Every structure is written in C-alpha cells, then in structure tokens.
Amino acid sequence: MSRDEVAALYQRYGFFLLRRCRLILRDEAAAHDALQETFVKLMTHGATMQDTERPLRWLSRVAERCCFDSMRKNRKLQMATPMDAIADEVGAHPSVDPAIRNAVLCLLGRMSEEEQRIAVMAFVDGMSQGEIAEEIGYSRVTVNKRLQGIRERARRLLGEAHA
Amino acid sequence: MPDHPASYLLEEVAAGVGDEQTSQHVERCEACRAYVAKLEAGAAAFAEKLPCPEVFADGVVERSKSSGKRAWIAAGAAVSLVAAAAVLFLVLRPPEATVGPVAMATTTDTADATGVRFKGAPQIAVIRERDGQQLRLGVEAGIRAWDRLRVEISVDAPTLIEVGVLSEDGAWVTLLPAKELTPGTHFSPQAVRFDDAPSNGWVIAGAPEAVDRARKTKHFEGVTVIPLHVEKGK
Numbered sequence: 001m002s003r004d005e006v007a008a009l010y011q012r013y014g015f016f017l018l019r020r021c022r023l024i025l026r027d028e029a030a031a032h033d034a035l036q037e038t039f040v041k042l043m044t045h046g047a048t049m050q051d052t053e054r055p056l057r058w059l060s061r062v063a064e065r066c067c068f069d070s071m072r073k074n075r076k077l078q079m080a081t082p083m084d085a086i087a088d089e090v091g092a093h094p095s096v097d098p099a100i101r102n103a104v105l106c107l108l109g110r111m112s113e114e115e116q117r118i119a120v121m122a123f124v125d126g127m128s129q130g131e132i133a134e135e136i137g138y139s140r141v142t143v144n145k146r147l148q149g150i151r152e153r154a155r156r157l158l159g160e161a162h163a
Numbered sequence: 164m165p166d167h168p169a170s171y172l173l174e175e176v177a178a179g180v181g182d183e184q185t186s187q188h189v190e191r192c193e194a195c196r197a198y199v200a201k202l203e204a205g206a207a208a209f210a211e212k213l214p215c216p217e218v219f220a221d222g223v224v225e226r227s228k229s230s231g232k233r234a235w236i237a238a239g240a241a242v243s244l245v246a247a248a249a250v251l252f253l254v255l256r257p258p259e260a261t262v263g264p265v266a267m268a269t270t271t272d273t274a275d276a277t278g279v280r281f282k283g284a285p286q287i288a289v290i291r292e293r294d295g296q297q298l299r300l301g302v303e304a305g306i307r308a309w310d311r312l313r314v315e316i317s318v319d320a321p322t323l324i325e326v327g328v329l330s331e332d333g334a335w336v337t338l339l340p341a342k343e344l345t346p347g348t349h350f351s352p353q354a355v356r357f358d359d360a361p362s363n364g365w366v367i368a369g370a371p372e373a374v375d376r377a378r379k380t381k382h383f384e385g386v387t388v389i390p391l392h393v394e395k396g397k
Contacts, residue, residue, distance in 0.1 A: 006223050007216035014219075015209035016174045016202070029292060029311045033356060039223040056178060057171045074309065090201040094167045094194035125170040 093126030103154035177202035313354040
C-alpha cells in the first residue's frame with residue numbers, strides 16, 4: 001500500500017473511521033491515535049484489504065480492533081466521558097435506541113473482546129443477530145444470549161444514571 | 164430484528180460506494196435517508212477541516228517505520244486542537260538567536276497577541292494536552308505519562324523546516340516532516356503521546372539538515388529547541 005493510496009483512502013473514509021473511533025473510545029486524542037494506527041496496519045496488511053469488495057467495512061473492523069487494543073492499554077480512557085456527553089453529530093443507527101447505544105458504549109471498557117465486537121456490531125452498526133452470528137461464526141442463540149446480557153447491563157446503567 | 168441495512172452499508176452509500184440494494188432501501192426509507200444525510204454532512208464538514216491527506220499519509224508512513232520504539236507513541240493528525248490553540252502569541256526575537264528556548268510560557272486562554280510580532284528564526288511552542296486540558300508552553304515543557312504534545316510553529320518568511328521530538332535514549336518522532344511553510348502560524352500535523360514511562364527529551368525545529376545534525380549529536384546549534392522534562396508525582 002503506497003503513501004498516495006493511504007492518502008486517498010483517508011480522504012474518502014477518514015470521517016467514517018474517525019467517528020467510529022470517537023464513539024468507541026470517547027476520547028478525541030485516543031480516537032485520532034487509533035485512526036492513525038488503523039492506517040499503519042493498512043500499510044502493513046494492505047494486500048488483505050485489496051482482496052475485499054468492501055474496503056470501508058474492512059477498515060472499520062481494523063479501526064475497532066485498534067480501539068479495543070487502546071482501551072486495554074489505557075483503562076482510564078473508559079472513564080473519560082460521561083454517557084450523556086458522547087459527541088456524535090450523526091446519532092444512532094435507525095434501528096438502535098440512542099440511550100441504550102450510549103450506555104453500551106460506556107460499558108465497552110468492562111467487556112471482553114468478544115462482547116465488545118458483538119456490542120459494536122449490534123449497537124453501533126445496527127446489525128441483526130443473524131448478521132452478527134454469520135460474521136463472527138457463532139450460533140444465533142449464542143449471539144442472542146450475549147446481547148441479552150449486554151442490553152441488561154446497559155439498562156442497569158441507565159437506571160443508575162436516572163436514579 | 165433491524166429493518167434497516169447495517170450502518171457500514173449506509174456509510175458506503177454516504178461515501179458514494181453503496182450497493183444497489185442498500186441505495187434502493189435508502190430511497191424509500193425516511194429514517195435511513197435522514198441517517199445518510201447526516202453522514203454526508205459530517206463527511207463534508209470533515210473534508211473542509213481535513214488536514215492535507217498527503218501529510219496524514221506521511222505521518223502514517225513515519226509511524227509505521229518508527230513503531231516499536233518504546234516511550235514515544237506517535238498520535239494521529241488532530242484537527243480539533245488547531246482551532247482551540249489558534250491564539251497567536253508571537254514575540255520579537257533577534258535573527259541570530261536560534262538556539263535554546265524561545266518565547267514565554269502562557270496558556271491559550273490568556274495569550275495576548277496585541278502589538279507583538281516576530282522576526283527571523285522560526286518560533287515554536289508546545290501545546291500540551293493533559294486530562295482534557297490544553298496548555299501552551301514556550302520555554303520548556305513538563306511531561307507525564309499519557310500527555311500529548313503537538314507544536315505551534317511561526318515563521319515570517321517561507322521556511323523549509325522539520326520538527327520532531329527526540330528522547331534522551333535517541334528515539335525520534337517526526338511531528339512535521341520537512342516542508343516549506345508559508346509565513347504565519349502553523350500546527351504540526353502529527354502529535355506525540357507518551358506511554359506510561361516517558362523520558363526527558365527535546366522538541367527540535369529547524370532546517371532539515373540542522374535537525375538531522377542535532378538528532379545525531381544532541382548539540383542544538385542552528386535549531387530551535389524546547390526541552391521536555393519528566394514531572395514527578397501523579
């Protein structure tokens with residue numbers, strides 16, 4: 001992957017990737033850091049992306065992994081921004097309740113990597129249980145169980161916030 | 164079960180690379196149309212504020228080369244800091260005074276540019292971000308774990324300049340690859356973020372060959388320098 005190709009992909013997809021990093025990390029500096037790390041990985045593994053028909057999706061998944069790594073390295077990131085201060089000019093996906101989404105985003109730092117992936121697919125991307133199951137190779141029943149657990153914790157957090 | 168295509172499919176539509184099926188759904192679904200419109204507006208605003216993509220790519224190339232060096236983590240090209248730190252604080256400085264600390268420390272909140280101007284060598288100041296607070300430092304900068312720094316550079320004539328951070332152990336992170344700057348104040352497209360064990364170092368700015376010499380010898384003649392020292396506590 002050449003420098004010019006990186007520049008072109010950044011120009012085309014930078015906004016979408018940065019927004020995703022901001023949502024997951026809730027820290028401006030860390031989000032920019034994760035975005036740059038995403039493109040570093042692109043330079044290293046760019047050949048893999050060239051095989052895919054959906055470069056934005058590929059980049060989004062890489063960006064998410066960079067964010068999850070960043071979270072693990074810096075736990076205090078997860079306490080950085082209160083739930084109602086998550087800045088997102090676009091808003092939640094049409095299938096997703098914005099309050100639940102924000103609560104889930106605040107809980108990401110306390111989740112396993114498996115839960116983090118499922119949570120982002122469901123509450124950021126608005127993917128169905130079937131779509132998630134297909135992407136991560138789990139049964140739909142397993143995905144459903146994980147989502148129930150995540151949703152329950154998010155509701156508890158919302159309850160605490162409103163108490 | 165969601166009735167709408169997943170977000171990444173709608174993002175593809177907003178980016179102009181959507182598939183036929185998703186595009187047709189967006190045409191007939193008001194909620195998705197509104198979502199895509201917001202994505203498009205966000206992407207347009209991002210493009211307006213976008214630092215030069217080639218500069219971003221240079222930072223990526225640099226980071227991919229330097230990854231693995233501990234203590235220094237190159238951070239992404241930040242757009243948001245530019246507006247917050249855009250208060251100019253320029254000082255009159257004799258052309259020959261190109262070594263050592265410059266300007267004076269001040270916060271971006273209190274800087275006053277009235278009647279103050281600069282001449283001669285490039286002036287630099289460090290914008291330090293810590294716990295969400297930004298502080299502009301011109302003489303020296305204390306650093307702690309997880310601090311993030313970028314650099315403000317002011318020149319009064321077209322100047323070929325390179326800026327970076329050198330740690331005591333010799334690790335180097337480029338904040339501004341060699342580039343001719345137009346007269347005015349600029350911000351480094353890259354920032355540096357420290358890990359949990361930062362070491363002392365220097366922010367170095369100057370002509371590329373002078374910066375290269377300073378990196379190798381740690382003698383700072385002919386370059387502008389702001390020393391970085393690790394603060395104790397916390």
